[in-house]
Amino acid sequence: MVHLVTAVIKPFKLEEVKDALRGAGVLGMTVSEVQGYGRQGGKSETFRGGEYTVSFVPKVKLEILVDSSDVDKVIDIIAVTSKTGKIGDGKIWATDVDRVLRVRTGEAGADAL
Amino acid sequence: MKSFSVIFAPMKKLARFKEKETRRAFVAIFSGKMIGIIAILGAMIGVNMLIGGAANAQTATPIQHTANELVNPVNTIWVLVTAFLVFFMQAGFMALEAGFARSRESVNIMLECIFDTCLCGLLYWAFGFAFQFGTGNGFIGHTFFFLHGTPETYGTTGVAFLAFFLFQFAFADTCSTITSGAMVGRTSFKGDIYYSIAVSGFIYPIFAHWVWGPGGWLGGMTIHSLNTFTNGAVFRDFAGSTVVHTVGGFIALAGAIVLGPRLGRKFKRDGGGPLPPHDLNLGAIGTVILWFGWYGFNPGSTLSALDFTGIGRVAANTTLAACAGGIVAMFFVYPRSKKYDLGMACNGLLGGLVAITCPCYWVSPFGAVMIGAVAGIVVPLGVDLLERWRIDDPIGAVAVHGFAGIWGTLSLGLFATGFGVPTADGVDRTSLVKGLFYGGGWSQFKAQFVGSLTCVIVVFGVSLLVMYAVKKTVGLRISREAELEGLDLHEHGTPAYHMEFGQGMTYTTLTGVGSFLGGGSEARAGVGVEKDSS
Numbered sequence A: 001m002v003h004l005v006t007a008v009i010k011p012f013k014l015e016e017v018k019d020a021l022r023g024a025g026v027l028g029m030t031v032s033e034v035q036g037y038g039r040q041g042g043k044s045e046t047f048r049g050g051e052y053t054v055s056f057v058p059k060v061k062l063e064i065l066v067d068s069s070d071v072d073k074v075i076d077i078i079a080v081t082s083k084t085g086k087i088g089d090g091k092i093w094a095t096d097v098d099r100v101l102r103v104r105t106g107e108a109g110a111d112a113l
Numbered sequence B: 001m002k003s004f005s006v007i008f009a010p011m012k013k014l015a016r017f018k019e020k021e022t023r024r025a026f027v028a029i030f031s032g033k034m035i036g037i038i039a040i041l042g043a044m045i046g047v048n049m050l051i052g053g054a055a056n057a058q059t060a061t062p063i064q065h066t067a068n069e070l071v072n073p074v075n076t077i078w079v080l081v082t083a084f085l086v087f088f089m090q091a092g093f094m095a096l097e098a099g100f101a102r103s104r105e106s107v108n109i110m111l112e113c114i115f116d117t118c119l120c121g122l123l124y125w126a127f128g129f130a131f132q133f134g135t136g137n138g139f140i141g142h143t144f145f146f147l148h149g150t151p152e153t154y155g156t157t158g159v160a161f162l163a164f165f166l167f168q169f170a171f172a173d174t175c176s177t178i179t180s181g182a183m184v185g186r187t188s189f190k191g192d193i194y195y196s197i198a199v200s201g202f203i204y205p206i207f208a209h210w211v212w213g214p215g216g217w218l219g220g221m222t223i224h225s226l227n228t229f230t231n232g233a234v235f236r237d238f239a240g241s242t243v244v245h246t247v248g249g250f251i252a253l254a255g256a257i258v259l260g261p262r263l264g265r266k267f268k269r270d271g272g273g274p275l276p277p278h279d280l281n282l283g284a285i286g287t288v289i290l291w292f293g294w295y296g297f298n299p300g301s302t303l304s305a306l307d308f309t310g311i312g313r314v315a316a317n318t319t320l321a322a323c324a325g326g327i328v329a330m331f332f333v334y335p336r337s338k339k340y341d342l343g344m345a346c347n348g349l350l351g352g353l354v355a356i357t358c359p360c361y362w363v364s365p366f367g368a369v370m371i372g373a374v375a376g377i378v379v380p381l382g383v384d385l386l387e388r389w390r391i392d393d394p395i396g397a398v399a400v401h402g403f404a405g406i407w408g409t410l411s412l413g414l415f416a417t418g419f420g421v422p423t424a425d426g427v428d429r430t431s432l433v434k435g436l437f438y439g440g441g442w443s444q445f446k447a448q449f450v451g452s453l454t455c456v457i458v459v460f461g462v463s464l465l466v467m468y469a470v471k472k473t474v475g476l477r478i479s480r481e482a483e484l485e486g487l488d489l490h491e492h493g494t495p496a497y498h499m500e501f502g503q504g505m506t507y508t509t510l511t512g513v514g515s516f517l518g519g520g521s522e523a524r525a526g527v528g529v530e531k532d533s534s
Helices: A011-023 A068-082 B002-016 B020-058 B067-100 B103-133 B161-181 B189-212 B224-229 B241-259 B280-297 B308-337 B342-357 B365-388 B397-415 B443-473 B480-485 B487-492 B512-518 B521-533
Strands: A002-009 A030-036 A043-047 A050-054 A057-067 A091-097 B417-423 B426-434 B505-507
Touching: A002 A011, A002 A068, A011 A057, A011 A068, A057 A068, A068 A091, B067 B103, B067 B161, B067 B280, B103 B161, B103 B189, B103 B487, B161 B189, B161 B241, B161 B280, B161 B397, B189 B241, B189 B443, B189 B487, B224 B443, B241 B342, B241 B397, B241 B443, B280 B308, B280 B342, B308 B342, B308 B365, B342 B365, B342 B397, B365 B397, B397 B443, B480 B487
Parallel strands: none
Antiparallel strands: A002 A057, A002 A091, A030 A057, A043 A050, A050 B505, B417 B426
16 A cells, blocks of 8 residues: 655755655655745745735655655654754645556555655 | 825826826926927027137136146046946956856855955944054054044155055955855855955954055065064065965955855865856856956056056956966866866966966066966865865955965065066166066065065964954854854845746835835735825
8 A cells, every 4th residue: 555645844844754754764755946935825025015925835845755664764754853842844745546557667556765 | 194195195296197198298398398498508608609619718828737637637536447347346246146156155255255345434434444444563464443543645656645545445355255155155144244344354454554554564574583584585475475465365264164165065086066057157157257356456466557568568467367377277177077167267367366476576577477377287186175175265265366376475476577566667687676586586485475475374373263252252153053054045035036026026014115115915915005095
């Protein structure tokens, strides 16, 4: 069985999280720059003396396919390394994945990881 | 309410423009008026020519120009044009620094350069220029504070004094901007303000007085024991390899050492490398703008257009050194990565330019190629050295300006071919500048060595003290959180690059004149209400 772990974290934490996951043997991940809001709401920026509220805050989204037995470990690693304790630290969730296929070899399921 | 109706009356008129008739009428009236104006102007010119012709007929005697009536304006124009070019180097520095840094600190670099320019201008007017070019002793000048009591022209050059001031201001500004290069990404803006005052108000002008100022002790080699050591040769720095670039480079080094590396910067010996640049296009364009500006920096330093063979030679030498520096640096690092490296080619050609700045007047084109080529090796080796010492210099300011500046200064003592010394109206051939390779012996090299060493020791020492003082008092480095968030957001409240400017953003404060800049939904709604009720 394969799970998809998705995490939305603070951008500057990405390096740290990646290093920790690599160290734990996670072989791949997909990263995207995203924007959104949560409890943090938004943030304010200034330009020529005026103040703007930016409703969507830049975050980084990680998507990691892992063997179901590793899900807890991966979530733990992300949670520990990406935590600053301040608002806007993000979220982590995991979902079941029906099918996975490695394009180059045609391997399926956990073998494709 | 009434004031609003006055303001918005033209708006209502503008709205009528949507109608076809209004537009047609406007075009008719506008073109009619234009034809009228052109006709009147034409008539005026015609009449003027008639009157002028009559006047010329009456005074047939040719106008007698004294030499200065031609020489002074020509030299002034030359100095002004080159001053404008040197000033434009700011644009080059901004693009180069921002391009080689990360996107999160772009706004900071832009503002830093703009603020430094404004600050430097005012400080230079108030006392910097007085320290540098005022008469005094060999160490500092003390006339011309706030440009009081300045003569009409500078010395014997015939250059309008204020044009000379402008030219020298552009140099001072360059020096202060070089400094910021090695310090990007982690310097607090407050710290920047304080150390910039020290650099452009004191360190640069006072050191420059020693070399270029009236009676400067290095430029005149007035200390007896040194004079004996150099056999009477004086320290020569034509356009500032030492005075501008080594000074700027070593203040930058002091700043980078006191600041420490940016967070997350790992050095080669620790299995890391430089943080990648965010926009090499910008960096490369900035480099070429700097090269262009150098055509003011070096040829303008003759302060005289009459020495036309001199300025031609300087311009050609400047070009050749840049070409050699860029090519040599690129091929020097090629074996390491098997890639043709844009960043190092940029730094290498800048190193060539920095190196040729001191000797450009006195060397042959061959010498210029050699000097540039060596600079093309000095720069990458300098970058390696800083990497080895774990000093984080994001754009290579120390290697390019500091180390290549030292090489350029020394190179005069090797490659000078025996040209005279430029003066306001020609070349003084009584004292020829000859280097080791052209039969001049070691004298000039020794003088260059003394000048360069003095600069490194004094400027580096003083700026270490200044940087530590700023660090201990107002703080030089930004907090950890702020650095991770990026200087742009933390210090300036806005990133340089929005994903979609305007989307998902609302203007929240409506204060006075500020409101018309926003164009957010609230601002527009407010205006609408006022308009309807008036």
